[in-house]
Amino acid sequence: MSLQFSVLASGSTGNAVFVETEDHSFLVDAGLSGKQMEALFQKIDRDMGKLSGLLVTHEHSDHIKGVGVLARKYKLPVYANEKTWKAMDNLIGQVPVEQKFTFEMETVKAFGSLEIESFGVSHDAADPMFYVFHHQGKKLVLITDTGYVSDRMKGLISNADAYVFESNHDVQMLRMGRYPWSIKRRILSDVGHVSNEDAAIAMGEVAGDRTKRIYLAHLSQDNNMKDLARMSVSQTLESKGIIVGEQFELYDTDPKIPTALTAV
Template identity: 35%
Template sequence: MNPVKVCALRSGSSGNAIFVGSGSTRILIDAGVSLRDIEHALSEIGEDASQLTGVLVTHEHTDHARSVGALMRRHKVPLYVNGGTLQALRSTLGKVPEDLIRPFVSGESFSIGDLSVAGYRTSHDAAESVAFKVDTAHGSVAVCTDFGWPDPQLLNQLSGSRVILVESNYDPVMLAAGSYPPPLKQRIAGDFGHLSNGDSAKAILHFLARGTERFILSHLSKENNYPELALQTVRDHLQAE
C-alpha cells in the first residue's frame, strides 16, 4: 500500500468527496453526494465508510455537505468543522450526536489520528469556507476548491504540499456563451465564486515553483468546462513560461 492514499471520489459542481488516508487514519474531505454514493465509491477503492476517522467540511454548500449528517448518524464518523460553517450547517445537518462534532479554528493546526490538518480561509460566498492542508509522515496533501481568485496568502499557506487538488471550474468563453442567467455568471466569475482554468494554471505555476509534485484538477463544471479543455489550458500556460 502507498504511504499516502488520495482519491477524488466525486468532484464537480454536482458534488464533492475527497478521500485521504495515511497510516491508520482515514478522512473524507466533504460529503457532497448521497451517502450511498459515498459508500459505493469508498468500496471501489478498498475502503469502508465505517472505518473513517473523520469527515472535514470545507463549507456548507450542498455540493460539499449534502450527506454529512447521514454519515455521522449511520457510521458514527466525527465531524471536523469551523464555527462559521457549523452554524450555517445546523439547519440541514439534522439530529446528530453532539459528541461527534469537533470544532476547529481556521488557520490553526489540529490533529486527526496520524494527521496534522489546518483549514485556511478562502474567498467564497459561504460563511467561513476553507481549503485544507493535510500533513502526513510522507508529505502534505492540499484540497483547494471554491475560491474566486488565486489569493497569494492562501497559495503561500498551501505551498510545499506534495499533492494538490486545485479548482479548475470554468472556461470563461463557455461561461459567457452559456445559458446561465447573468447574476449567476457574475457570481461564478467573481472574487467570491470559482476559479477559471487560466487562474488555476497561475496557481499551479506558483505551487510548482515550491515543490509540488502532482496536481488534480478539481471541481470542473459540467456546463462551463470539460476535462480536456481544462488540462489543455493548464498545459498551454505551463509551456508559455
C-alpha cells in the first residue's frame, strides 16, 4: 500500500489530517471533540485504535481540542516538541508519561518505511511546526498556520507529490469584515495566516514536476469561501504561467467532511 491521506477536518473550527502507510498510521492534530473525531474516522472506514500515534503541530485549540481524550481512550503515543508540550499540558488534561514523546523541530523520525520530517512555521504559538511525510519515493507536505512561507520552508517542502496548503483568507473580505482590528492585524501579520494570493505565490515556487495535488486548507469561515479561494489561487498561479489542471489539480477541504482517502 502506498502513502495515503485524508484531510479529516480543516478550518477555524478544527483541524485534523490522517496519514497511513502499509504498517503505520498517524493523526496530525485533533482539533475537534473526541466524538467528532471518532465520527470522522468512521467516514473514512478507519479504526482510531490502530493509530501509531498523534502528531501535534501547536497548542491552539483548533488543533488540540481532542488530543487529551483520544490519547487517554486509545492509549495513543502523542508527539510534540518541548515548548508545545509545556504550552498545551494544562489544556489537554492528564496524559500518562509513557505516552508523551518529544519530536523536536527540524528533525526526522522513522517508523518502518515512513519518515516524518518536522519544520518550523511562523505563527503566534509557542513553537509551531508542521510535517513532511516521506515514503518509498513519495512526499506529502502539510503546511498551514503560518503568516508567510520563508525561503527555508520552501526549500524543505519543494517538489512534493501532494500538499495540504493553507489558503486562509481573502484580504479584502478580512479588511471589510466584522473582526476587530486587533484580530485583523494578527491574521495579516507574519505570525498569522497566509492569504489566498500569498499561498498561491508560494505554491508556484514550491510545486515541481512530481506535484499532482494541492488541497486548499484552513479556510476562514468568515473571511473566505471555497470558490473564492480556488479562483484566487488559480488566477494568481496563472499570472505566474502555471495553469491549474495541467501541472496539478486543486482540491477543497471542509470543516466537517473528510476528503476521500487518497494515495499520494
